[in-house]
Amino acid sequence: MKDLGDWKGIWVFVEQEEGCPAEVSFELLAAARQLSLKRGGVEVVALLLGNGVRGLGQDLLRYGADRVLCADDPSLEKYLTLPYTRVISRLILENNPEIFLLPATSVGADLAARVAIRVNTGLSAHCTSLDINPGGDLLQVVPAFGGKVMATILCPKHRPQMATIRPGVYRRGEPQEGRGKVEEVPVHIQPEDLRQKAVETHWEKKPAQTIEDAEVVVAGGAGIGNGEDWKWVEKLAEKLQAAVGGTRPPLDEGWISEEQMIGQSGKTIRPKLYIGVGISGVIQHLVGIQDAGTIIAINQDPKAGIFQSADLGAVADFRKILPLLVEELGRK
Numbered sequence: 001m002k003d004l005g006d007w008k009g010i011w012v013f014v015e016q017e018e019g020c021p022a023e024v025s026f027e028l029l030a031a032a033r034q035l036s037l038k039r040g041g042v043e044v045v046a047l048l049l050g051n052g053v054r055g056l057g058q059d060l061l062r063y064g065a066d067r068v069l070c071a072d073d074p075s076l077e078k079y080l081t082l083p084y085t086r087v088i089s090r091l092i093l094e095n096n097p098e099i100f101l102l103p104a105t106s107v108g109a110d111l112a113a114r115v116a117i118r119v120n121t122g123l124s125a126h127c128t129s130l131d132i133n134p135g136g137d138l139l140q141v142v143p144a145f146g147g148k149v150m151a152t153i154l155c156p157k158h159r160p161q162m163a164t165i166r167p168g169v170y171r172r173g174e175p176q177e178g179r180g181k182v183e184e185v186p187v188h189i190q191p192e193d194l195r196q197k198a199v200e201t202h203w204e205k206k207p208a209q210t211i212e213d214a215e216v217v218v219a220g221g222a223g224i225g226n227g228e229d230w231k232w233v234e235k236l237a238e239k240l241q242a243a244v245g246g247t248r249p250p251l252d253e254g255w256i257s258e259e260q261m262i263g264q265s266g267k268t269i270r271p272k273l274y275i276g277v278g279i280s281g282v283i284q285h286l287v288g289i290q291d292a293g294t295i296i297a298i299n300q301d302p303k304a305g306i307f308q309s310a311d312l313g314a315v316a317d318f319r320k321i322l323p324l325l326v327e328e329l330g331r332k
């Protein structure tokens with residue numbers, strides 16, 4: 001039986017696709033470094049799985065890992081639940097990390113749940129912030145009860161403390177040279193792990209500008225009312241060279257894609273300027289814009305919650321204001 005004190009170090013799962021690590025992997029390394037400082041400088045380890053991915057190790061060391069554990073094998077070419085779970089669970093049980101962080105992406109969510117069960121620990125999903133308490137436990141903050149409260153979760157009796165963290169919550173750290181080493185680890189896949197096969201891969205077209213990278217974001221909400229009027233949101237964005245985002249209802253209506261939804265179960269964004277049109281401003285949306293620079297809200301209801309978070313507000317029907325704005329910007 002292991003003691004809690006036997007578990008040391010912070011591990012980060014590196015999500016990569018075709019040899020290209022997802023930005024969130026670097027963000028989690030930055031989070032791990034911050035937590036490591038509060039844990040007296042414990043080791044930060046990046047867990048890299050794939051086929052022909054060893055070369056990615058140097059970048060992971062540069063951006064926060066003290067050590068990279070690399071499982072490089074043809075059976076790990078594409079993400080599949082069973083082989084990835086097998087390799088990672090084994091490594092955890094052999095090495096005893098105290099904290100294991102994964103991205104709150106579809107891959108991270110799928111993998112984290114399986115691994116947590118295999119290693120007999122808990123899991124906090126979709127965290128919006130992390131910290132360490134005076135006792136050294138990981139504090140995992142998650143919006144709960146439909147976002148009405150922010151719950152802080154602890155896992156005091158089990159290790160590792162596992163959490164998935166939303167992309168965009170942390171920022172990639174400054175690169176630092178001369179840190180750590182890349183170690184290859186054995187891959188013990190069992191025949192039953194190979195029941196799954198990736199049959200085909202489809203790539204979604206990415207917009208020219210993603211809402212996470214954009215300096216200006218124009219976001220629309222349910223108040224836009226219909227697909228025909230949604231074009232005003234897009235026209236305003238075009239004039240401002242902004243990216244288009246939205247709340248949950250526009251996603252449900254098919255006006256935006258999943259990549260464009262902002263908030264608790266969507267993207268966290270940090271534009272210099274955010275313009276919210278026909279958006280009420282419930283917490284599930286607001287958590288995604290808490291680090292935005294200037295927030296401008298357009299809503300016809302003066303009591304709309306978004307005005308509490310806005311730097312500038314217009315109490316108006318967007319149908320009157322947006323055409324004027326688009327026309328005015330067209331003159332410039």
Ligand SMILES: Cc1cc2nc3c(=O)[nH]c(=O)nc-3n(C[C@H](O)[C@H](O)[C@H](O)COP(=O)(O)OP(=O)(O)OC[C@H]3O[C@@H](n4cnc5c(N)ncnc54)[C@H](O)[C@@H]3O)c2cc1C
Nearest residue numbers: 221222223247248263264265266278280299300301317318
């Ligand atoms: C677990 C969970 C996770 C969720 N995750 C997310 C998430 O990640 N992101 C997200 O956005 N939502 C999320 N939601 C949904 C969220 O709770 C809200 O339902 C949603 O954000 C509301 O979107 P809205 O502000 O566009 O719509 P509404 O709340 O319906 O607001 C519409 C606003 O438009 C205004 N309006 C109407 N007509 C006009 C007009 N002509 N001109 C100007 N203003 C007008 C109204 O006054 C109103 O304030 C989640 C919910 C749950 C339970």
